[in-house]
Amino acid sequence: MNVRPRATGDRLPAGAWSGSTSGRAGLQARRISVGGGGSHGADLQGRVGAAGLTAMTFILLVVLALSACSRPQPQVHDSPQRIVSLVPAVTEMLFAMGAGDRVVGVSSFDRYPPEASTRVKVGGLIDPDLERILSLRPDLVVVYSSQDELREQLRRSGIPTFDYRHAGLADVTVTIRELGRRLGNARTADDLAASIERRIGAVGQSVADLPRPRTALIFGRQPLSLRNVYVSGGVGFLHDILTAAGADNVFADVSRESLQATSETLLSRAPELIVELHYGRAMSPDDLARERSVWNGLSGVPAVRSGRIVQLVGDEFVVPGPRVADAAERMARAIHAGASSRE
Amino acid sequence: MSFPLRRRVWLTFAGFGALAVAACVVAPLVGTTPVSLGRAFDRSIPFEANVDAQILFVARLPRTLAGAIVGAALAAAGVVLQALLRNPLASPFTLGVSAGAALGAMLAITFIPPLGLAGLPGVTVASFAGALGAVAVVYLLAGVRHRGLSTDVLLLAGVTLNAFLSALILLVQYFADFSQTVRTVRWLMGDLDVSSYLPIVAALPLLLVALVAFAWLPRALNLFALGAEHAAARGIDVPRAQRVAFFSASLVTGAAVSLGGPVGFVGIVVPHLVRLMVGADHRVVLPAATLFGAAFLVSCDVIARTVLAPMELPVGIITALIGGPFFLWLLLRQR
Numbered sequence: 119m120n121v122r123p124r125a126t127g128d129r130l131p132a133g134a135w136s137g138s139t140s141g142r143a144g145l146q147a148r149r150i151s152v153g154g155g156g157s158h159g160a161d162l163q164g165r166v167g168a169a170g171l172t173a174m175t176f177i178l179l180v181v182l183a184l185s186a187c188s189r190p191q192p193q194v195h196d197s198p199q200r201i202v203s204l205v206p207a208v209t210e211m212l213f214a215m216g217a218g219d220r221v222v223g224v225s226s227f228d229r230y231p232p233e234a235s236t237r238v239k240v241g242g243l244i245d246p247d248l249e250r251i252l253s254l255r256p257d258l259v260v261v262y263s264s265q266d267e268l269r270e271q272l273r274r275s276g277i278p279t280f281d282y283r284h285a286g287l288a289d290v291t292v293t294i295r296e297l298g299r300r301l302g303n304a305r306t307a308d309d310l311a312a313s314i315e316r317r318i319g320a321v322g323q324s325v326a327d328l329p330r331p332r333t334a335l336i337f338g339r340q341p342l343s344l345r346n347v348y349v350s351g352g353v354g355f356l357h358d359i360l361t362a363a364g365a366d367n368v369f370a371d372v373s374r375e376s377l378q379a380t381s382e383t384l385l386s387r388a389p390e391l392i393v394e395l396h397y398g399r400a401m402s403p404d405d406l407a408r409e410r411s412v413w414n415g416l417s418g419v420p421a422v423r424s425g426r427i428v429q430l431v432g433d434e435f436v437v438p439g440p441r442v443a444d445a446a447e448r449m450a451r452a453i454h455a456g457a458s459s460r461e
Numbered sequence: 462m463s464f465p466l467r468r469r470v471w472l473t474f475a476g477f478g479a480l481a482v483a484a485c486v487v488a489p490l491v492g493t494t495p496v497s498l499g500r501a502f503d504r505s506i507p508f509e510a511n512v513d514a515q516i517l518f519v520a521r522l523p524r525t526l527a528g529a530i531v532g533a534a535l536a537a538a539g540v541v542l543q544a545l546l547r548n549p550l551a552s553p554f555t556l557g558v559s560a561g562a563a564l565g566a567m568l569a570i571t572f573i574p575p576l577g578l579a580g581l582p583g584v585t586v587a588s589f590a591g592a593l594g595a596v597a598v599v600y601l602l603a604g605v606r607h608r609g610l611s612t613d614v615l616l617l618a619g620v621t622l623n624a625f626l627s628a629l630i631l632l633v634q635y636f637a638d639f640s641q642t643v644r645t646v647r648w649l650m651g652d653l654d655v656s657s658y659l660p661i662v663a664a665l666p667l668l669l670v671a672l673v674a675f676a677w678l679p680r681a682l683n684l685f686a687l688g689a690e691h692a693a694a695r696g697i698d699v700p701r702a703q704r705v706a707f708f709s710a711s712l713v714t715g716a717a718v719s720l721g722g723p724v725g726f727v728g729i730v731v732p733h734l735v736r737l738m739v740g741a742d743h744r745v746v747l748p749a750a751t752l753f754g755a756a757f758l759v760s761c762d763v764i765a766r767t768v769l770a771p772m773e774l775p776v777g778i779i780t781a782l783i784g785g786p787f788f789l790w791l792l793l794r795q796r
Binding site: 227381417 | 652
């Protein structure tokens, strides 16, 4: 059997929560080892690698020669004017802090803000297109902290990088401030970060006196069935948003970002509320109704019995960028919709 | 002469049958949540509100049954294909059936909007369709220049088709986005948490048809080992027996894979394991492997869902982690 995954077991959904951006990237990295059972993937990689290497060597030589000619310009300390971002969450931050006009290249997965999709696409976590990145003559490239090879190649080309490492909700504003200092935009960035923190704080205040439903936050499952249900564990950005929005995560004791929940786990954890995230594609009201009715198979779950299933559609729930405040506000409204109207 | 064999067959049925039944009875009672049987069977509590009953009948029983069906199907198909192809390395996945199913599942997950068919999830339907497609391709290739099936061509066509489909799977995965990739990778690891009885009911007729075919096969399978000419000389309609073996094993594999994903190891090692225990006569091996496969996968699934609870390990990892060393131990002990 050539299609068995290898060694992807225990960490599969880790990072998956981070959604269409870094989670996606983490999985892409495993993609090579999934399909070919080894040899095919390796062959494919090898062939692409060989061709890419030749091309890359040539380009590196040219670029090295060019950059040698233009060495005297000290670029590192000036504020970057031509930025390439391989991280959608950071792309959103750059646009939100008013540096969107300096973004010349984005990852292949950037969808927001709409202007971002007009920029040159330069690949993603496992397939960054170095040639294209270099051709954009960037003076700053935002990379994932795990992109060691790319960072090294860029270093040799004399191009500074900004390492993105994703973590919890609080780290979003940390990254924004750091980025602001790097861009010479500290004031705008600090304002943006402060406003996000203020809004999330306000969300916390607004739900402070409301009952906190015991909630399962579901961010993925097989459509039209209750198979492969992925829930947020007790760490990470989704758990943080859920907590800020005034709910208690029934999987808070699991110190992972995500886990696969079986029917039994859902029955035994007995959430009073189910919050389900949909993203990546549009959902019609019919689609949503169909997906919602799937839960009727687990009527032993209190949330299902009482019909407390909240469906939230939007990429902001899975991109740890500046829209986290929107995400927290929307989630809080959805969670406490009944409560506030009743009071 | 026939008496000892008949006794052995009955002993096999009794022994391995008891094992399979025991596994299926015990498995629903084992889990991370304590379940009170008294409460579960208490008719005075409405089922909607009876969490014990729901854990038993909605969460655990379907996956136990799915495990039994998938395990029995893959182990039996493994025995049949190893005999048909006269190759101890053959498995239900050798002929590309599971790669076809995987491609179907990948396509459904990545490109097809979530649609169901008669209440079955689209992924299940698409993976079964993919399996059927692969079976058809291999059969046509192997039959094109022969009366009957050429086992060499069958084997090579299957291996090539596997490689070809794997490339297509890589290609589809390359276009998948994050959440789709999670699901495709997870699908490939095998998963018995079917969460409803419907897929089980859908797979059952195929399993029953295959079991009837398997009941007719053992004599032919024994003679395949001597080669097609010898088998024909002993009065076996070789092309027909080959076709029955090929189609029954392939269809039941397709049904099993679309139900539980390509759970590895069961289909290749359970047949050998059982042969080490009961000898090589297919009249004994085939029923023994079918029953043992069911018991083995059901037990592995219990471990998969309890050992790291509340997380769950993919059952395909457990089958190899437990089955591998056990098989080696049995192999060395016999020498």
